[in-house]
Structures are given as C-alpha cells and as structure tokens.
Amino acid sequence: MWHRNVFNALGDAGVRSSLSVSDLLNISFLIPPTAVQARIVDFLNIKCVQINELRENIEKQLKILEEYKKSIITEAVTKGLNSNVEMKKSGINWIKKIPKDWTIKKLRYVTKNINDVDHYMPDDSEDIDKVPYLMISDLKSKISDVDFEKCKHISRRDYDVLSVKVKNEKDDIIFARYATIGTVMYIDKNLDFLVSYACLTIKPQNNIYGKFLFYYFKSNAFFEDISQYVNINTQGNIGKESLSKVKIIVPPIREQENIVEYLDKKCTEIDCIINNKKKQLEILEQHKRSLIYEYITGKKEV
Known part of the structure; x- marks a missing residue:
C-alpha cells in the first residue's frame, strides 16, 4: 500500500502530509482465511529472502566496481600510463613514487x-x-x-x-x-x-x-x-x-591529455556495468513489490 501511494492519497496536503487515525482505521483490507494467510506469509518469507540475498550480492558487486574504478583512476593520475618510466620519490607517504618529470x-x-x-x-x-x-x-x-x-x-x-x-x-x-x-x-x-x-x-x-x-x-x-x-x-x-x-x-600537459582520454574510456566501460547492475536492483525491487501485491490480493495462489 505504501509503494502504491495509498497512504499519501489519504493524507492532508500540508508540507508534511499526515494521516489521521480514523483514515487509517477505515482503509479496507482483503482478509483471506487464516490458513491461507499463513501459506502466503510462509511463501513470501522465502521469496523475499531470496530476492534480498540477490540484492545484497549485487550491492557488493557495485561496491567492488566503484572501488575498482577509483583504483584505476588513482593509478593513472599518480603513476601515469607508462609502467617503464623512470620514477622518483614523491615525499608523500601514501603515494611513494611518481614519474621523474612530474x-x-x-x-x-x-x-x-x-x-x-x-x-x-x-x-x-x-x-x-x-x-x-x-x-x-x-x-x-x-x-x-x-x-x-x-x-x-x-x-x-x-x-x-x-x-x-x-x-x-x-x-x-x-x-x-x-x-x-x-x-x-x-x-x-x-x-x-x-x-x-x-x-x-x-x-x-x-x-x-x-x-x-x-x-x-x-x-x-x-x-x-x-x-x-x-x-x-x-x-x-x-x-x-x-x-x-x-x-x-x-604531469606534463600532453600526458594529462593522454590520461584523460584513457580514463574516459575505462570509466565509461565500468560505468556501463555499474548502470546495468543498478537496473538489476530496480527490476528486483519491482518484482518484489509485484510478488507481494499479487499474492496478498489473491491474483495468484500459493
């Protein structure tokens, strides 16, 4: 009901809309037999746990992808694109060495x-x-x-x-x-x-x-x-x-240009994967809402 904005429609139109007790208590509910309720609850518990586990897995993947992107950026802007270039001490503890002409x-x-x-x-x-x-x-x-x-x-x-x-x-x-x-x-x-x-x-x-x-x-x-x-x-x-x-x-201005070109390409590739993962999360959420709606309203039976 919350996802379908039922409560919002009943509340007042103030800056912070509120719902009165009488409005809440007068909402009509579909009440199946107790045994059917129990079967629906058991079924939805299992299904929602499965969906939540999938969601957690995708969220972990997103975190890994974001960290990977940051590491790609860090390596490029502090070490450059040439692994064979001569290095010098930077004097900064968390960076260690940088290319000699930077x-x-x-x-x-x-x-x-x-x-x-x-x-x-x-x-x-x-x-x-x-x-x-x-x-x-x-x-x-x-x-x-x-x-x-x-x-x-x-x-x-x-x-x-x-x-x-x-x-x-x-x-x-x-x-x-x-x-x-x-x-x-x-x-x-x-x-x-x-x-x-x-x-x-x-x-x-x-x-x-x-x-x-x-x-x-x-x-x-x-x-x-x-x-x-x-x-x-x-x-x-x-x-x-x-x-x-x-x-x-x-870095020298020419190397900055090369690094930007490289990172534009790499980050676009990673962002594409990230966006696909986010779409998967949206689909899972929509599926979860639909699943709950269909079974508690009797559209589908357990």
Missing part, C-alpha cells in the same frame, strides 16, 4: 580561483527567463548529464547578482564541500547556471586540464590528502582556504 603543487598554484556564491538562498522563479540553481543532490559527473527539469530555478536578476562573484565556465570543476565531500562535477559546456554555497567552483590554470583535475579529485591520493583538512562537526566540511592547500600531482 611535479607536486598545492592546488592554489594550479588554479586561477576557488570561490563560491554568497551564502543566502534565492527564491524559486517561474519566469520564462530563469536560470538553474543546483544543489549537491543535483550534481552529476558532468553538467551535460544534469536533469535541469527537476532542479531549482532562480530569476535572471538573482543570477546576475550572484554570478558577479563566481561565474561557471567550461572546464571548471564544481566541488561539494559539505557532507558528501569529494562529489565533483566537470563542466563540459558553457551554460548559465549556479550552484549553491555548499559547493565551490574551481577554475584551473593553463598548466592543468580541468578534466584531469576532475579525475584527480576522484582518486584515493586526493582523499588521503584532504582528510587532514576536513572539519568534523554536525557534518564534515572543508573551506576553500584548506582546499587550496591540498597537494596535486601534475
């Missing part, structure tokens, strides 16, 4: 700017000329994947005011600094939009590709370094000054 710089030295919008929330707008205003939950791997139909929109006037401080452009990186630290989005095309003050916009200099920086932010090397700057209170967060101190391994 350098290590703090993020502030490979970026033009790291900034956010003013810390207030503009009102929603229904204007024809409105601009997307993204929250952390709206972020995808790249801006072209964002569902702009479902996100908040603000007026062009609010956009003009807020974008004076920071205006997002192609090749910039959006970095979530609250709660889900490390969620990043690459801006792969020019588009008028803003992100909330829970995010930082990072603008790379000419000595580093934005897409390479995007991948570096997804590596274990980055997470190891940034962990020392995360403030732990009600939720983890990191300020832009702290973020600017994080060390970044910087």
Whole structure:
C-alpha cells in the first residue's frame, strides 16, 4: 500500500502530509482465511529472502566496481600510463613514487580561483527567463548529464547578482564541500547556471586540464590528502582556504591529455556495468513489490 501511494492519497496536503487515525482505521483490507494467510506469509518469507540475498550480492558487486574504478583512476593520475618510466620519490607517504618529470603543487598554484556564491538562498522563479540553481543532490559527473527539469530555478536578476562573484565556465570543476565531500562535477559546456554555497567552483590554470583535475579529485591520493583538512562537526566540511592547500600531482600537459582520454574510456566501460547492475536492483525491487501485491490480493495462489 505504501509503494502504491495509498497512504499519501489519504493524507492532508500540508508540507508534511499526515494521516489521521480514523483514515487509517477505515482503509479496507482483503482478509483471506487464516490458513491461507499463513501459506502466503510462509511463501513470501522465502521469496523475499531470496530476492534480498540477490540484492545484497549485487550491492557488493557495485561496491567492488566503484572501488575498482577509483583504483584505476588513482593509478593513472599518480603513476601515469607508462609502467617503464623512470620514477622518483614523491615525499608523500601514501603515494611513494611518481614519474621523474612530474611535479607536486598545492592546488592554489594550479588554479586561477576557488570561490563560491554568497551564502543566502534565492527564491524559486517561474519566469520564462530563469536560470538553474543546483544543489549537491543535483550534481552529476558532468553538467551535460544534469536533469535541469527537476532542479531549482532562480530569476535572471538573482543570477546576475550572484554570478558577479563566481561565474561557471567550461572546464571548471564544481566541488561539494559539505557532507558528501569529494562529489565533483566537470563542466563540459558553457551554460548559465549556479550552484549553491555548499559547493565551490574551481577554475584551473593553463598548466592543468580541468578534466584531469576532475579525475584527480576522484582518486584515493586526493582523499588521503584532504582528510587532514576536513572539519568534523554536525557534518564534515572543508573551506576553500584548506582546499587550496591540498597537494596535486601534475604531469606534463600532453600526458594529462593522454590520461584523460584513457580514463574516459575505462570509466565509461565500468560505468556501463555499474548502470546495468543498478537496473538489476530496480527490476528486483519491482518484482518484489509485484510478488507481494499479487499474492496478498489473491491474483495468484500459493
């Protein structure tokens, strides 16, 4: 009944819809004989356990795939693609050695700017000329994947005011600094939009590709370094000054381009498998709901 939104339809239309006792007690139920109920319960217990076991197995596979992708990214952005290249000590414990002609710089030295919008929330707008205003939950791997139909929109006037401080452009990186630290989005095309003050916009200099920086932010090397700057209170967060101190391994620009091309291909392959696994989870959930519905309503018999 919950999956079919029966309770939502009965509840009031407030911000937090509620269901009264009388409404709940007046819902009609199909009541089969007790012996039939027992058979249905026994049957559904077995079937739901089987489905849940399948679900847990797929979720484990998803976790392994995500870790595998992160390891592929980490290896590429810290060691490069040539296993025979001469190496040198990096001076960073969790990285050990890096290719001889690579350098290590703090993020502030490979970026033009790291900034956010003013810390207030503009009102929603229904204007024809409105601009997307993204929250952390709206972020995808790249801006072209964002569902702009479902996100908040603000007026062009609010956009003009807020974008004076920071205006997002192609090749910039959006970095979530609250709660889900490390969620990043690459801006792969020019588009008028803003992100909330829970995010930082990072603008790379000419000595580093934005897409390479995007991948570096997804590596274990980055997470190891940034962990020392995360403030732990009600939720983890990191300020832009702290973020600017994080060390970044910087290959020559040509190698960055090759690494990005390699990771685009590898990550696309892994993401395809991940998406298929997620679809399997959706199908299992739908099957479970359908199974329960059909047997408790008498559409099928045990």
